[in-house]
Amino acid sequence: MTTIEETGLAEALVRLSHLVQHVFAEAGRARDLTPQQVRLLCVLTRGPARMTGLSRSLHLEKSSLTGLVDRIERRGLVERTFDARDRRSCQVALTGAGAELAHAAHRDVTARLEKLIGDLRQADRTRLTSVVTGILAAEES
Amino acid sequence: MTTIEETGLAEALVRLSHLVQHVFAEAGRARDLTPQQVRLLCVLTRGPARMTGLSRSLHLEKSSLTGLVDRIERRGLVERTFDARDRRSCQVALTGAGAELAHAAHRDVTARLEKLIGDLRQADRTRLTSVVTGILAAEES
DNA sequence: TATTGTTATACTCTATAACTATA
DNA sequence: TATAGTTATAGAGTATAACAATA
Numbered sequence: 001m002t003t004i005e006e007t008g009l010a011e012a013l014v015r016l017s018h019l020v021q022h023v024f025a026e027a028g029r030a031r032d033l034t035p036q037q038v039r040l041l042c043v044l045t046r047g048p049a050r051m052t053g054l055s056r057s058l059h060l061e062k063s064s065l066t067g068l069v070d071r072i073e074r075r076g077l078v079e080r081t082f083d084a085r086d087r088r089s090c091q092v093a094l095t096g097a098g099a100e101l102a103h104a105a106h107r108d109v110t111a112r113l114e115k116l117i118g119d120l121r122q123a124d125r126t127r128l129t130s131v132v133t134g135i136l137a138a139e140e141s
Numbered sequence: 142m143t144t145i146e147e148t149g150l151a152e153a154l155v156r157l158s159h160l161v162q163h164v165f166a167e168a169g170r171a172r173d174l175t176p177q178q179v180r181l182l183c184v185l186t187r188g189p190a191r192m193t194g195l196s197r198s199l200h201l202e203k204s205s206l207t208g209l210v211d212r213i214e215r216r217g218l219v220e221r222t223f224d225a226r227d228r229r230s231c232q233v234a235l236t237g238a239g240a241e242l243a244h245a246a247h248r249d250v251t252a253r254l255e256k257l258i259g260d261l262r263q264a265d266r267t268r269l270t271s272v273v274t275g276i277l278a279a280e281e282s
Numbered sequence: 283t284a285t286t287g288t289t290a291t292a293c294t295c296t297a298t299a300a301c302t303a304t305a
Numbered sequence: 306t307a308t309a310g311t312t313a314t315a316g317a318g319t320a321t322a323a324c325a326a327t328a
Contacts, residue, residue: 009266010254012273013161018180019280020158022200034296034317039159051287059163064319066288071317088286088327113151116276125150128272131265132153135257139160175294175319192310205296207311212294229304229309285328294319301312 020113027108031101037072038109041094041102044078048093077101161254168249172242178213179250182235182243185219189234218242 021035028038036058043049043057051069055062069092072078077098080090094102117125162176169179177199184190184198192210196203210233213219218239221231235243258266 009258009270009273010251012270012277013157013254013258014165014250015277016154016273017158017161017165018200019277020154021162024155024158036318052285059159059166060318061320062287063289063321067318086286086328088325090287109155110151113154116280117150117154119279120272120275124268124272127265127268129150129153131261131269132150132157134261136153136156136160138260139257177295193308201295202297203310204298204312208295211311227305227309229302231310283328286326287324288326289324290322292320294317296317297315299313301310303309303311305306305308 019116023112023116024109027105027112030108031105033101033105036068037077038102038105040068040072041077041098042106044092044094045099045102045106048081048091050089050091052089054092072098160257164253164257165250168246168253171249172246174242174246177209178218179243179246181209181213182218182239183247185233185235186240186243186247189222189232191230191232193230195233213239 024038025035028035033041039058040054043054049057051062051065054060054069055065058065060068069078069080073080076095078092079095080092082090117128120128165179166176169176172179174182180199181195184195190198192203192206195201195210196206199206201209210219210221214221217236219233220236221233223231258269261269
């Protein structure tokens, strides 16, 4: 019988990811945002995006995204703008209020995570960053 | 303007955590389990637990847990058993089928993650494990 | 025909508040 | 009074399938 504690690195990553999700949820909650809404807002800090692109980066079906964007647009945090060149598609962009909230939430998440990893020695931080970045890069290719 | 790419380690952890969540969801999906159901089953591989304990380890309100357990009990994967010594409380335990599914999902998640991190040198794996374990231990205290 | 996005539908997940039963 | 768990309610998140409009 394998139990959850015996799996080494893979299990450590799972637990770490749940911890990060929790931090993420807390930061959103302080602003009455769900974790998914925070995530969407953060992605949009990179600039306006189309639904299909968001669907890919968030790993969501397009129909799921429609609802997510609807709810957050209703709150005035994002706007859909329509493309004259391709009238099927629209771009989603942060409003002023959305950008403010997005950056505040982002700073909050960062601060909470920094607190968690604050005790790491600089060498460990550098190493951890490069290892994690490598994993992410490999996945995206 | 801070964008999502400029934040170093904290941001890398957020992206890693979303990647892990996605892996987790995929493994569950192959068995018609939601990520939360997989998570519950995995926690229960450590042994039966009471609702209050599960609520704490999963960071869920008790009422949310009631529904989660209800749905998965309806599928015959877990069982509630009642404690004669404290008749308010109950224990949740995996059934035979639940244990099988839990371990299969767990192996699947592990295998998928191992594939992601398979290219790391042994020294990096060891370092990453110890760093992550340290973060988790600090959080739990 | 293929692509972009939405709608319709049916669940699951989640929190808050109020509740029951037991300690 | 305090604790363990449930019920009631409301809303959010998600996928599948079918659809409309445009390319």
